[in-house]
Amino acid sequence: MAQTVKQKKQGLANPFGFFRHECESALKAGYSSFQKTSGHGVRDVDIASTLEDPPNPTFGHLATSLSFEVAKAQKKKPIEVARTLAETTRKVATLDLIESIEATEPGYVNFRANLARLTELTLKSIQRDGSEYGLLKTHASEKTVVEHTSANPARPIHIGTAKGALFGDALARLLAARGHSVRTHFYIDDTGRQVAIMAYGYKLLGEPTPEGKPDHFIGKIYSVTATLVEIEELKKRIALLKKTEEADTDISAQTKSLDEWVGIAADLQGKYPKEFDKLSKLISKDPDPEKSIQELIQKYEKKEPDTSALMRRVTRIILTGFDETLRRARIRFDQWDWESDLLWTGRVAELVGQLKESGFTFNKGGALELDVAKAVEKFGLRQILGVSPTFEFPPLTLLRSDGTSLYPTRDIAYTLYKFENAEKVINVIGTEQSLAQFQVKVAFWITGHRKEAEKFLYFPIGHLLLEGQNMSARRGRFVTFDQVLDETVTRAKSEVDRRSPTLPDEIRKRIADRIAISAVRYAILSVDAIKSTNFVWDKVLNFEANSAAFINYAYTRSSGILRKLGKLAEPKKLDLLKDPAEQALVLELSKFPETFARAADDLNPTMLCLYANLLAQRFHEFYEKSDISHVSDNELKWQRVALVLAVRTVLKTLAGLLGLELAERM
RNA sequence: GGGCCGGUAGUCGAGCCAGGACUAAGACGGCGGCCUGCGGAGCCGCAAAUCGUGGGUUCGAAUCCCACCCGGCCCGCCA
Numbered sequence: 001m002a003q004t005v006k007q008k009k010q011g012l013a014n015p016f017g018f019f020r021h022e023c024e025s026a027l028k029a030g031y032s033s034f035q036k037t038s039g040h041g042v043r044d045v046d047i048a049s050t051l052e053d054p055p056n057p058t059f060g061h062l063a064t065s066l067s068f069e070v071a072k073a074q075k076k077k078p079i080e081v082a083r084t085l086a087e088t089t090r091k092v093a094t095l096d097l098i099e100s101i102e103a104t105e106p107g108y109v110n111f112r113a114n115l116a117r118l119t120e121l122t123l124k125s126i127q128r129d130g131s132e133y134g135l136l137k138t139h140a141s142e143k144t145v146v147e148h149t150s151a152n153p154a155r156p157i158h159i160g161t162a163k164g165a166l167f168g169d170a171l172a173r174l175l176a177a178r179g180h181s182v183r184t185h186f187y188i189d190d191t192g193r194q195v196a197i198m199a200y201g202y203k204l205l206g207e208p209t210p211e212g213k214p215d216h217f218i219g220k221i222y223s224v225t226a227t228l229v230e231i232e233e234l235k236k237r238i239a240l241l242k243k244t245e246e247a248d249t250d251i252s253a254q255t256k257s258l259d260e261w262v263g264i265a266a267d268l269q270g271k272y273p274k275e276f277d278k279l280s281k282l283i284s285k286d287p288d289p290e291k292s293i294q295e296l297i298q299k300y301e302k303k304e305p306d307t308s309a310l311m312r313r314v315t316r317i318i319l320t321g322f323d324e325t326l327r328r329a330r331i332r333f334d335q336w337d338w339e340s341d342l343l344w345t346g347r348v349a350e351l352v353g354q355l356k357e358s359g360f361t362f363n364k365g366g367a368l369e370l371d372v373a374k375a376v377e378k379f380g381l382r383q384i385l386g387v388s389p390t391f392e393f394p395p396l397t398l399l400r401s402d403g404t405s406l407y408p409t410r411d412i413a414y415t416l417y418k419f420e421n422a423e424k425v426i427n428v429i430g431t432e433q434s435l436a437q438f439q440v441k442v443a444f445w446i447t448g449h450r451k452e453a454e455k456f457l458y459f460p461i462g463h464l465l466l467e468g469q470n471m472s473a474r475r476g477r478f479v480t481f482d483q484v485l486d487e488t489v490t491r492a493k494s495e496v497d498r499r500s501p502t503l504p505d506e507i508r509k510r511i512a513d514r515i516a517i518s519a520v521r522y523a524i525l526s527v528d529a530i531k532s533t534n535f536v537w538d539k540v541l542n543f544e545a546n547s548a549a550f551i552n553y554a555y556t557r558s559s560g561i562l563r564k565l566g567k568l569a570e571p572k573k574l575d576l577l578k579d580p581a582e583q584a585l586v587l588e589l590s591k592f593p594e595t596f597a598r599a600a601d602d603l604n605p606t607m608l609c610l611y612a613n614l615l616a617q618r619f620h621e622f623y624e625k626s627d628i629s630h631v632s633d634n635e636l637k638w639q640r641v642a643l644v645l646a647v648r649t650v651l652k653t654l655a656g657l658l659g660l661e662l663a664e665r666m
Numbered sequence: 667g668g669g670c671c672g673g674u675a676g677u678c679g680a681g682c683c684a685g686g687a688c689u690a691a692g693a694c695g696g697c698g699g700c701c702u703g704c705g706g707a708g709c710c711g712c713a714a715a716u717c718g719u720g721g722g723u724u725c726g727a728a729u730c731c732c733a734c735c736c737g738g739c740c741c742g743c744c745a
Contacts, residue, residue: 065687065726070727108686194745365743366743368743390669397743462739465738504676542694543692544693553698557708562704610692613693657710
């Protein structure tokens with residue numbers, strides 16, 4: 001009730017929500033009157049939660065199964081209870097949006113909406129609120145940080161990472177539209193070994209200016225360098241093992257690994273002969289490449305000026321490439337956070353200090369370990385965080401014996417850092433990180449950040465397979481986000497060329513670009529984030545199967561109608577839209593505000609994808625059945641046009657929320 | 667060994683948290699129809715599902731509980 005009143009004040013309408021609200025009030029009053037005459041049934045029933053969607057419109061638009069519970073308590077037949085309840089409810093209901101209240105077998109009470117009123121309310125609301133229609137604002141706005149993508153800056157973004165990027169981006173859009181103050185962060189993991197290897201190779205080559213796309217160029221250097229260094233190391237290790245007469249099994253394992261790397265090296269040499277040969281020569285001159293890399297890592301952690309400048313320089317080149325890719329996919333970030341800054345500003349050291357003081361750490365061979373199990377028992381976290389009673393918590397290594405930090409340690413410090421300017425933090429990361437993300441939470445409890453622990457959300461992204469197989473950067477079984485975008489654009493372009501040959505090429509290009517990016521985004525977003533998905537080229541490129549094109553086509557058809565009509569006129573009333581196809585379409589539009597609010601609150605962009613698809617479907621059905629531009633009755637024509645305009649408005653809003661781009665023509 | 671997450675027509679995939687008319691959405695593929703009108707990337711229809719298996723709770727279970735099976739992932743002084 002309070003919510004509805006407040007929303008009225010805000011001016012954002014929720015047509016179906018109003019209907020639901022009327023049904024709730026009526027049912028509550030009807031039920032209490034029912035209790036007076038028929039004795040007590042069920043106590044403390046949450047009326048609102050018994051209202052559900054009936055399976056089809058013949059049962060009305062909302063229904064309650066309350067009678068079943070009451071019948072059980074009173075030992076009566078559900079249908080008898082339903083009849084009485086429908087009767088008492090009918091007496092007290094204000095029949096504005098409610099048309100009828102009826103009991104049906106086997107015992108439901110069905111509420112039918114007054115579609116004439118609902119149509120008027122819905123279309124007028126959309127006309128009035130325009131692009132804001134449906135975007136109900138939360139009453140608990142929170143400063144929210146969404147961290148996502150955070151791809152390792154040593155090679156191009158691949159499609160597995162892209163899945164997280166698309167969900168993170170969509171979440172941010174949804175939450176912002178819901179009225180939260182959202183900032184997206186990209187975590188630049190620049191203090192690890194990979195960036196050091198990359199910088200090492202780049203430096204050896206004399207810091208060449210990138211040819212082609214920067215991340216692809218540097219990624220190539222990284223792959224070649226990493227492979228060559230690994231081979232050097234393995235050779236040394238095997239030699240050492242042989243010298244010390246270690247067990248044959250160890251030697252054969254290392255030899256097997258070496259063979260594998262040599263194979264990879266051969267592939268790389270074939271693909272990038274120039275860089276490979278050059279780097280091969282340069283690395284062989286270095287007496288100890290591994291030591292050089294370790295030095296880079298250590299000097300960088302200490303912010304040694306020359307090393308820091310080099311590391312940042314090369315990482316920035318990669319990031320330029322990332323930015324280009326992300327921009328193409330319509331993904332943008334508010335902030336780029338350098339992991340190295342966490343070390344330099346002392347945040348990691350400070351965290352480690354706090355953890356040490358807590359008494360939950362211990363020393364193991366010079367390394368500092370966090371006793372996660374002890375903390376879980378002490379704070380009763382099994383209960384609080386819902387962990388199985390038999391789960392054994394492994395300790396977490398915070399510092400190596402040489403005193404340097406590990407990734408999880410820095411991640412805890414980073415998550416705390418994100419809370420410095422936010423009330424809520426959402427980490428969009430792969431499911432393989434679930435234990436690590438749990439450990440972050442435990443560390444929060446230990447350091448007394450309980451509020452943060454509560455407001456810290458882990459949004460898991462299911463594994464993405466490539467044509468049924470794991471992606472492997474080493475083996476070259478790896479598809480970059482750029483490749484996906486390129487291929488999809490190419491395919492879309494040839495479709496547009498075929499279907500709209502009369503349009504100028506420049507326009508066709510722009511249309512293809514929009515269709516392609518929408519298809520890629522929809523393909524990923526339309527399946528639950530947590531599910532492992534299989535990336536199949538055919539599926540992404542098949543515009544018959546992909547609903548993005550289907551949704552866009554609804555928009556294109558509506559554009560065609562408007563183009564045909566030219567100058568538009570306002571209808572006098574909105575009382576002629578009585579065809580079932582029209583009513584079904586209006587009903588769908590009326591449900592958009594509730595659907596949006598739920599998708600945002602449940603962090604579920606997939607739900608909105610499905611809604612967009614459903615709305616487009618209803619529109620296509622309407623389009624097939626209803627004449628518009630050539631209907632002779634002018635009043636009917638303009639009423640239908642009002643419906644078309646409303647659909648366009650909501651489609652555009654949906655596109656904005658999901659990052660789809662609609663083309664007027666296709 | 668322990669844990670987390672998935673398991674729904676030939677394939678993909680909603681519904682599961684908040685049990686109810688589920689006779690299970692939608693799509694791809696298959697089969698059959700529909701263009702003298704606003705663009706057929708569309709519409710209409712048909713066939714196709716032991717909701718992983720077995721128990722339990724309930725008036726009622728795809729949904730909740732227990733056990734098990736299958737698949738993915740995690741349990742590093744990697745990130």
